[in-house]
Amino acid sequence: MGSLLSGLGELGLKGLESADLYKSDTEEKKKEEAKAEAPQAAAFDERECLFGKSHTCPVCYKEFKALTARQSKIRPAGMDNDLRPRFKNFDPMKYDVILCPHCGYAALGRFFHTITPPQAKLVKEGISKNFHPIPDKEYFTYDEAFLRYQLALGNAVVKRGKAGEKAYLCLKMAWILRGKREDIESGKTEVNPNAFETIVEDLKQDETELLSNALDGFLNARQNESFPICGMxxxxxxxxxxxxxxxxxxxxxxxxxxxxxxxxxxxxxxxxxxxxxxxxxxxxxxxxxxx
Ligand SMILES: [Zn+2]
Incomplete structure (x- = not known):
């Protein structure tokens, strides 16, 4: 990815694509744009594990329903060393971002309703003005979930969210890409065999970039924020x-x-x-x- 937020252009938020996450960061080298779109196979019916949960947006005050994983359908299957939870059948983390389809405000569930009035104003100016709605989906592929995470990260930058929140988003985005890669490596998601190695390599690189951003933000948060930080x-x-x-x-x-x-x-x-x-x-x- 060119930057963590590339892809937001298609939502009308081109200006955000090159936003600097922690401002003080100077590097952020340009990476190849080669981003392969992988078709996703749905052998098992993920739609049965989801429901539309009602929310009232704290920015535009309109009501909407967000796809949410049913707790009763979530099957934990261990954990990676970095505490990323693993699941059987489907990955409920794809549904952790709540997005208001009316104004483009997006955040992880734990932060969605805690936005302050000045931050809501920043979101209206920095996101809602230019936001192009995303079509409704019955379930999300990893790519669709990733776009929602990017939008949540864009919102966090615009509303001047804490480093901890941005870092936590980067960590979860790295986990989303890891989930996507694992599905490709295991054959659960089919890709063009000729492109397999490039796709896997690109996903690893993007995951590393996100982890690097998460690390910077967590070190910053550790110095400047009080615990618990994002529940940790x-x-x-x-x-x-x-x-x-x-x-x-x-x-x-x-x-x-x-x-x-x-x-x-x-x-x-x-x-x-x-x-x-x-x-x-x-x-x-x-x-x-x-x-
Ligand atoms: Zn809204």
Whole structure:
């Protein structure tokens, strides 16, 4: 993706596509635009797991229904090291963004109704004025879900949301792309075999870019915001920082976080085990670097 928000142009929000997430960031290198559209196969009927939940928009005050996953249909199937939950059958995270189809205000469920009046004004000016509605869907492909996350991130930038909120969105967007890639790798989603490797490689690169943005924002939030941050206590946030830094090969940061985490008692056994694994991994890497 050219930037995290590329794609918003089709919603009338071209100006947002190049918005700077944390403002202080100077890099953000240009990546290839090669974005392959993958057709999605729906073997299992996801529509039966969803319903239209009623909301009143806190920006335009109109009512709408948002596709929402039925709790009773969600089948947890473990967790990745960075606490991304996995699911059988379908990925309910695709439905975590609430989007008002009238004015383009979008946010994760946990933030949707907490917008302040000055922020609502910013959204009206920065989003609603130019917003082109997205057609209704019976269920979302990963691409359709990703576009809604991009819009939520665009809203967070426009309303001057906290770094923690933006970082959390980037993390979840990385998870959405990981879910999309896993479906392609497992054959659940069919793609042109000739394009398979390019698509998978591009998705990995985009995921890395999002994780890198999430890491910057979480480090910023850790310094400047009070806990809980997006529902996470200090240990959970530090753990996610450590795991994400590990994926991005920022070993000094991993080491620094592990030193804090391993003396704390509030980690879950899974988190503690993985911290010990990372410590060991780090030792090996350091040895190789020295040798
Ligand atoms: Zn609205």
């Amino acid at each position: 206590d200090e240990s959970t946030l530090d753990y996610i920082i450590a795991v994400t830094a590990m994926r991005l090969e920022k070993y000094d940061l991993v080491n620094q976080m592990l030193n804090v985490l391993l003396v704390r008692s509030r980690l879950t056994p899974m988190m503690k085990d993985y911290c010990i694994d990372m410590k060991e991994e780090l030792r090996k890497i350091r040895k190789e670097q020295e040798g």
